[in-house]
Amino acid sequence: MISSIGKNVEETYATLLTEKSAIQQGKKKHTERFKVGEIHSSNAELMQTFGLKTVGSRTALLGMIAAKEAFAGHEFRSDVRTGLISGTSVGGMDVSEEEYKTEYNGEKSNPVMYLHHPSGTTTEQIATELGLTGFVNTISTACSSAANAIMMGARMIRTGQLDRVIVGGTDCMTNFTISGFRSLMIFDTDFCRPFDESRKGLNLGEGAGFLVIESAESMKKTNKQALAKLSGWSNASDAFHQTASSPEGFGAVLAMRKALQVANLQPEEIDYINAHGTATPNNDLSESKAFLTVFDGKVPAFSSTKAYTGHTLAACGGIEAVIALLSIQHRTLFPNLNHVTPIEETGLTPVKTVQENVDIQHVLSNSFGFGGNNSTLIISKI
Amino acid sequence: MFYIHAISSITHQNSFRSEDVNENLEPISEESVLKSPDYKEYISPVALRRLSPVLRMGIAAAKECEKEVGKPFDAISVGTALGCLTDTEKFLKVINTVEGDVLSPTSFIQSTHNTIAGQISLDLGNHSYNMTHTQNNLSFEMALIDGMLCCKEGAENVLVGTADEAIEFLNSLKPSIFLAESNLTSGATFMAISPVKKASSVAVLDCSTHFGTVDLKQEIEIFLAKNDLGLATISRIFTNTDIDLVGEKILYEDFSGLYFSSAAFGTHMAHDWLQKNPNKYALVVNTGCSKNTGLILLKNDQA
Numbered sequence: 302m303i304s305s306i307g308k309n310v311e312e313t314y315a316t317l318l319t320e321k322s323a324i325q326q327g328k329k330k331h332t333e334r335f336k337v338g339e340i341h342s343s344n345a346e347l348m349q350t351f352g353l354k355t356v357g358s359r360t361a362l363l364g365m366i367a368a369k370e371a372f373a374g375h376e377f378r379s380d381v382r383t384g385l386i387s388g389t390s391v392g393g394m395d396v397s398e399e400e401y402k403t404e405y406n407g408e409k410s411n412p413v414m415y416l417h418h419p420s421g422t423t424t425e426q427i428a429t430e431l432g433l434t435g436f437v438n439t440i441s442t443a444c445s446s447a448a449n450a451i452m453m454g455a456r457m458i459r460t461g462q463l464d465r466v467i468v469g470g471t472d473c474m475t476n477f478t479i480s481g482f483r484s485l486m487i488f489d490t491d492f493c494r495p496f497d498e499s500r501k502g503l504n505l506g507e508g509a510g511f512l513v514i515e516s517a518e519s520m521k522k523t524n525k526q527a528l529a530k531l532s533g534w535s536n537a538s539d540a541f542h543q544t545a546s547s548p549e550g551f552g553a554v555l556a557m558r559k560a561l562q563v564a565n566l567q568p569e570e571i572d573y574i575n576a577h578g579t580a581t582p583n584n585d586l587s588e589s590k591a592f593l594t595v596f597d598g599k600v601p602a603f604s605s606t607k608a609y610t611g612h613t614l615a616a617c618g619g620i621e622a623v624i625a626l627l628s629i630q631h632r633t634l635f636p637n638l639n640h641v642t643p644i645e646e647t648g649l650t651p652v653k654t655v656q657e658n659v660d661i662q663h664v665l666s667n668s669f670g671f672g673g674n675n676s677t678l679i680i681s682k683i
Numbered sequence: 684m685f686y687i688h689a690i691s692s693i694t695h696q697n698s699f700r701s702e703d704v705n706e707n708l709e710p711i712s713e714e715s716v717l718k719s720p721d722y723k724e725y726i727s728p729v730a731l732r733r734l735s736p737v738l739r740m741g742i743a744a745a746k747e748c749e750k751e752v753g754k755p756f757d758a759i760s761v762g763t764a765l766g767c768l769t770d771t772e773k774f775l776k777v778i779n780t781v782e783g784d785v786l787s788p789t790s791f792i793q794s795t796h797n798t799i800a801g802q803i804s805l806d807l808g809n810h811s812y813n814m815t816h817t818q819n820n821l822s823f824e825m826a827l828i829d830g831m832l833c834c835k836e837g838a839e840n841v842l843v844g845t846a847d848e849a850i851e852f853l854n855s856l857k858p859s860i861f862l863a864e865s866n867l868t869s870g871a872t873f874m875a876i877s878p879v880k881k882a883s884s885v886a887v888l889d890c891s892t893h894f895g896t897v898d899l900k901q902e903i904e905i906f907l908a909k910n911d912l913g914l915a916t917i918s919r920i921f922t923n924t925d926i927d928l929v930g931e932k933i934l935y936e937d938f939s940g941l942y943f944s945s946a947a948f949g950t951h952m953a954h955d956w957l958q959k960n961p962n963k964y965a966l967v968v969n970t971g972c973s974k975n976t977g978l979i980l981l982k983n984d985q986a
Contacts, residue, residue: 405779673805
């Protein structure tokens with residue numbers, strides 16, 4: 302994975318242990334007015350540092366970096382059908398918005414650049430860099446995209462259509478999305494404070510997070526040891542409002558319950574929740590209420606790691622799945638930074654400091670998107 | 684088998700609520716326009732004012748399918764190649780022109796790809812699985828593969844569909860990007876699929892996609908062999924490219940025009956043709972752009 306807290310999994314883990322956020326005042330023209338979690342490398346620098354050969358949008362480059370890291374040590378072989386499913390919400394908008402602006406200002410633009418625009422092309426560029434052909438798909442359900450890509454991969458494997466699949470998501474920070482969230486007035490000008498009574502909104506971030514999931518059958522061929530098991534998944538629709546969550550978190554409750562069902566687990570068996578926790582007043586209250594409903598008042602340890610990374614939109618489900626894996630592997634809970642006061646209405650307190658030597662069997666990870674798109678993944682220790 | 688219990692298209696043809704879309708097809712010309720139904724039947728006047736063509740088409744075609752099957756969907760799987768272009772361009776204009784801090788969020792909200800599926804769930808009050816796939820010319824096939832997965836997992840009434848809209852800006856890019864001679868078109872096709880056989884016996888047997896096709900003919904043969912069939916058993920091929928295959932071929936793009944999820948309309952044409960041809964097989968071959976191939980095998984399973 303790559304995000305503002307690290308350019309690979311190892312760096313990410315090290316940063317998570319420091320309890321220090323990477324969110325700071327933006328350093329680019331379109332981010333300088335906001336507190337963001339940005340990656341301080343230009344596209345050219347990213348291509349050079351990571352030895353990328355395929356030209357692509359920033360979204361695609363970030364995806365290539367994370368997908369290559371995830372697939373390192375694996376190889377393509379004809380008897381292991383390998384797919385790629387990536388989630389993205391902006392696709393190549395970073396390229397298009399520059400081109401559009403150029404043309405809008407009456408300067409000479411290069412229309413061929415718009416070929417980078419489609420979200421599907423972003424994934425094809427990642428596939429090209431990996432050298433992958435065959436099943437290549439893109440999911441775009443706003444902030445739940447990566448979680449849905451992971452779920453789709455699991456379902457393709459379970460029905461025997463693929464043996465192994467690289468899944469996750471990627472989004473870079475564009476002026477388009479920054480302006481969009483500004484128009485919705487859900488930015489906090491200060492550092493975001495998920496699940497805190499004083500929370501005012503989110504900080505944006507950028508990044509990509511990918512995992513390789515493989516059937517047990519295929520692992521016998523490839524001689525690989527799994528890091529964990531993807532045991533549950535679900536998507537449900539809140540069907541309440543195009544952007545806001547229902548006050549009681551109806552869709553979130555459905556998604557969490559269905560995922561528990563797929564995993565064949567009882568709510569009390571969940572040891573830790575990596576919450577969606579964007580720090581908007583609406584999401585965190587709605588998600589908290591959904592926790593109280595699903596866990597019947599006995600909410601397990603939970604935190605939102607978005608105060609570290611910022612909200613990486615379509616990528617967050619992938620990034621947070623990697624963080625869930627790190628939790629299981631290192632028996633460590635990572636904190637919900639900047640939390641002081643529980644939300645008055647729900648009284649829930651998240652994990653506030655790094656907690657080590659915790660036995661974690663099952664982690665539940667939520668990702669919720671615009672359009673009332675609610676997704677839950679459950680990752681279990683092997 | 685995944686039986687198609689309802690299918691509805693809004694295109695440049697008189698396809699909406701048509702008994703057989705293959706009747707009265709007109710080749711797409713420069714003058715062709717999107718034949719929009721009276722949306723007031725499906726969408727409230729207030730909503731209609733803020734909804735772009737792609738959203739209108741998607742909602743109306745989806746609602747028509749629900750009306751035909753007469754029960755709520757267990758899952759909704761939508762594909763769109765380029766998403767909500769009208770609102771995307773509107774918001775690009777806003778950020779290039781509006782100074783100051785107050786921006787109208789409407790076009791941003793409606794610019795995300797899953798606005799189509801999300802708006803359908805909102806309008807139908809549907810809380811089930813809700814997915815949006817966007818894989819260039821394979822967007823319909825991806826939505827269909829997901830819909831078939833939902834059926835395999837127990838769903839009995841799944842909405843599968845696609846919608847894509849042409850905007851003037853896209854046509855302005857045509858000389859530099861697209862090889863097409865005619866203008867780009869718009870279109871939406873939605874269908875209700877089910878593992879349960881009912882009145883309709885036309886079914887999707889299989890769907891496959893491939894990024895990086897080298898030998899199309901071989902790929903088709905492998906796909907058919909996987910289904911214990913050969914090219915000789917296919918009565919009609921609906922394709923968007925003049926492929927070198929023996930058999931009766933219909934070029935669906937002559938009638939859908941060019942939009943990247945038009946394989947869905949090719950499938951609608953195949954469906955309506957099969958309805959009149961019991962126990963026959965049809966194949967939709969989509970090799971729209973670059974090295975992407977989509978294959979959809981259908982059958983009228985009347986026997």
